[in-house]
Amino acid sequence: HHAKNNKMDTMVYQSLLDEHSLERLSLFNELNEAITTGTLELYYQPQVVTHGEGIPSLEALIRWPHPVKGMVFPDRFIPMAEDSGLIIPMTWWVLESAMEQCAAWHRAGLPVTVAVNFSAHCLQEDDIVQRIADCIKRHNLPDHSLVLEITESMIMADPHQASTVLLEIDKLKVDVSIDDFGTGHSSLAYLKHLLVDELKIDRSFVMGMHEHKNDEVIVRTVISMAHNMGLRVVAEGVETRRDWDALTAMNCDRIQGYFISRPLPVEQITRWLEAFVRDGLQPDE
Numbered sequence: 001h002h003a004k005n006n007k008m009d010t011m012v013y014q015s016l017l018d019e020h021s022l023e024r025l026s027l028f029n030e031l032n033e034a035i036t037t038g039t040l041e042l043y044y045q046p047q048v049v050t051h052g053e054g055i056p057s058l059e060a061l062i063r064w065p066h067p068v069k070g071m072v073f074p075d076r077f078i079p080m081a082e083d084s085g086l087i088i089p090m091t092w093w094v095l096e097s098a099m100e101q102c103a104a105w106h107r108a109g110l111p112v113t114v115a116v117n118f119s120a121h122c123l124q125e126d127d128i129v130q131r132i133a134d135c136i137k138r139h140n141l142p143d144h145s146l147v148l149e150i151t152e153s154m155i156m157a158d159p160h161q162a163s164t165v166l167l168e169i170d171k172l173k174v175d176v177s178i179d180d181f182g183t184g185h186s187s188l189a190y191l192k193h194l195l196v197d198e199l200k201i202d203r204s205f206v207m208g209m210h211e212h213k214n215d216e217v218i219v220r221t222v223i224s225m226a227h228n229m230g231l232r233v234v235a236e237g238v239e240t241r242r243d244w245d246a247l248t249a250m251n252c253d254r255i256q257g258y259f260i261s262r263p264l265p266v267e268q269i270t271r272w273l274e275a276f277v278r279d280g281l282q283p284d285e
Ligand code: C2E
Pocket: 045, 060, 061, 062, 073, 074, 075, 078, 091, 094, 117, 118, 119, 149, 179, 180, 203, 236, 237, 238, 239, 256, 257, 258, 259, 263
């Protein structure tokens, strides 16, 4: 029977039915349902300012509480969401829910800035600028309450398109941060054409900083270059006091990582913020 199929049929048949595709199909259906029923959850991780008193910013990080698999982390479903287009409704859900929470913190006397991971696929949507503007307005948030984190590789996939949209986003008083900076082969010369406010140094450099001289040089150079270009710098993946000391000595503006706090659900991060306001920073040593 199998021998009768021509090669093409067999390929289609196999690609539809191999275990991997079935798994992807059911992941797609389940994620689609989780988005529409609002069962996804946002955790928040603080970014603290190294010099000065400012209240921390918070990065929203998506989690998927799954009835069978338990808590599913983004690395397991973001790539599929990017490929299938689900990333677009997912991102709008993230933005809406992060801004709603941000407004609740402001009302509670915790005027935090919230950073949202924003897929460059969304930059291609026609109504993106209007949708972001509506969202901020609906929640009555002050200027610069929202930071969009866009990965370097995503921007570099279509830098011309990105630079046009970034110009519009800048007018909304929304900040843009280049996430995972250093991993995406962007030419530094290109950066100056992009209206961004912040660079986030990829955690691979931060984590290699003490062992590899090159990583340390990259971190130091990115910080000084960013400052010369008027950008602030966030270091991610800061896990130890030693990392903190090295980065503050290099004048890094903000620090994010397990040393400060792991990503936490809303209730816990709210308590963390209240403790920060009351007692200052108590690192997770
Ligand atoms: P990212 O935006 O670079 O986020 C930082 C990741 O590093 C988070 O992983 C965070 O939990 C982790 N991290 C923070 N501090 C430390 C540390 O000190 N040590 C180590 N080893 N890791 C640390 P997470 O939450 O699993 O997210 C992974 C990636 O998934 C994110 O990387 C981001 O690219 C993507 N992602 C997360 N949430 C969203 C979302 O709402 N939308 C989109 N489009 N992507 C998201």
